[in-house]
Amino acid sequence: MPESPFTEIPRESLTRPRRPSEGKFLEAIAQSEPDRTYGMIGTSKPMRDVYDMVARVAPTTSTVLIQGETGTGKELIARAIHSTSRRGEHPFVTVDCSALAESLLESELFGHVKGAFTGAQTDKRGLIETAGGGTCFLDEIGEISGDLFYRLSVVTIVLPPLRERREDIPLLAGHFLQAFRDANEQAPSSIAPETLALLAGYDWPGNVRELQHAIERAAALTTHTVLLPVDLPPNVGGAPREAASAAGSALGLKDVVKDHIRRVLKVAGWNKKLAAELLGIHRRTLYRLTKRHGISLSRRD
Numbered sequence: 662m663p664e665s666p667f668t669e670i671p672r673e674s675l676t677r678p679r680r681p682s683e684g685k686f687l688e689a690i691a692q693s694e695p696d697r698t699y700g701m702i703g704t705s706k707p708m709r710d711v712y713d714m715v716a717r718v719a720p721t722t723s724t725v726l727i728q729g730e731t732g733t734g735k736e737l738i739a740r741a742i743h744s745t746s747r748r749g750e751h752p753f754v755t756v757d758c759s760a761l762a763e764s765l766l767e768s769e770l771f772g773h774v775k776g777a778f779t780g781a782q783t784d785k786r787g788l789i790e791t792a793g794g795g796t797c798f799l800d801e802i803g804e805i806s807g808d809l810f811y812r813l814s815v816v817t818i819v820l821p822p823l824r825e826r827r828e829d830i831p832l833l834a835g836h837f838l839q840a841f842r843d844a845n846e847q848a849p850s851s852i853a854p855e856t857l858a859l860l861a862g863y864d865w866p867g868n869v870r871e872l873q874h875a876i877e878r879a880a881a882l883t884t885h886t887v888l889l890p891v892d893l894p895p896n897v898g899g900a901p902r903e904a905a906s907a908a909g910s911a912l913g914l915k916d917v918v919k920d921h922i923r924r925v926l927k928v929a930g931w932n933k934k935l936a937a938e939l940l941g942i943h944r945r946t947l948y949r950l951t952k953r954h955g956i957s958l959s960r961r962d
């Protein structure tokens with residue numbers, strides 16, 4: 662911890678359980694589809710580590726500090742912890758700490774007795790007590806005092822930025838397109854491999870939220886049945902990049918095929934079934950092509 666009384670913890674949230682409980686998390690994982698966990702999409706190693714942490718911490722009464730960049734799913738994780746704990750039947754109370762004066766935060770949270778400080782004219786119940794039996798979700802805690810930090814952060818869960826788990830991007834994109842299709846009669850049916858490659862290559866400073874918006878926007882505005890690069894926001898869509906590289910080198914067809922298969926495999930997170938689907942070929946054909954072109958079928962990162 663730094664010497665300063667204030668600890669800089671960017672964009673974080675805390676959940677504070679109030680009652681002992683046993684998580685139903687593992688049971689629920691067993692019942693859920695293999696690539697879904699409590700509405701969370703993502704099967705990458707960093708996300709599986711997050712799910713493990715949630716499973717371990719949900720049954721306890723520990724306070725959890727959830728850290729991560731904007732749009733990484735901190736609120737979703739807080740709700741997953743709540744709903745899989747035995748507090749799930751009790752309220753989930755969100756406190757937007759950015760709306761509370763910093764000097765009052767601690768007494769707002771924990772309450773105070775009359776005369777505890779100038780202006781404390783009566784006893785006051787804290788918000789955490791008010792959420793008794795449920796979960797108190799302290800959102801946007803921003804900068805907090807070291808003292809408060811020690812009181813609140815027992816277990817820390819760090820949500821990885823999307824650019825550090827790119828293999829989740831096709832899954833998330835497909836999920837958001839499906840959600841759009843569920844809600845709209847006229848909707849594109851799939852995402853072109855070139856589009857997926859661009860999505861997987863972009864850095865997503867706004868993380869999952871930014872990806873969600875990009876897919877929704879593309880699905881709403883496209884005139885095609887398949888989402889094409891041209892449907893992506895200009896900062897994500899790299900159509901000129903494609904054109905330039907294709908024109909800049911006179912590659913033989915074999916190299917292009919090899920290159921493309923490799924790229925799609927990477928985009929698909931080395932999931933052979935998904936890669937074959939994206940390529941529009943049978944899985945056996947994919948195996949044959951990879952063998953012929955000497956492409957490794959396992960991850961190389």
Ligand SMILES: Nc1ncnc2c1ncn2[C@@H]1O[C@H](COP(=O)(O)OP(=O)(O)OP(=O)(O)O)[C@@H](O)[C@H]1O
Pocket residue numbers: 672700701702703729730731732733734735736737738869870873
């Ligand atoms: N793994 C995921 N699977 C599906 N949807 C996700 C996932 N992560 C985030 N989302 C969606 O992305 C959006 C942003 O998530 P959320 O509000 O939990 O982020 P946050 O970390 O709290 O962001 P902020 O710091 O800006 O408050 C939500 O619509 C959420 O449903």
Ligand SMILES: [Mg+2]
Pocket residue numbers: 735736800
């Ligand atoms: Mg949030």
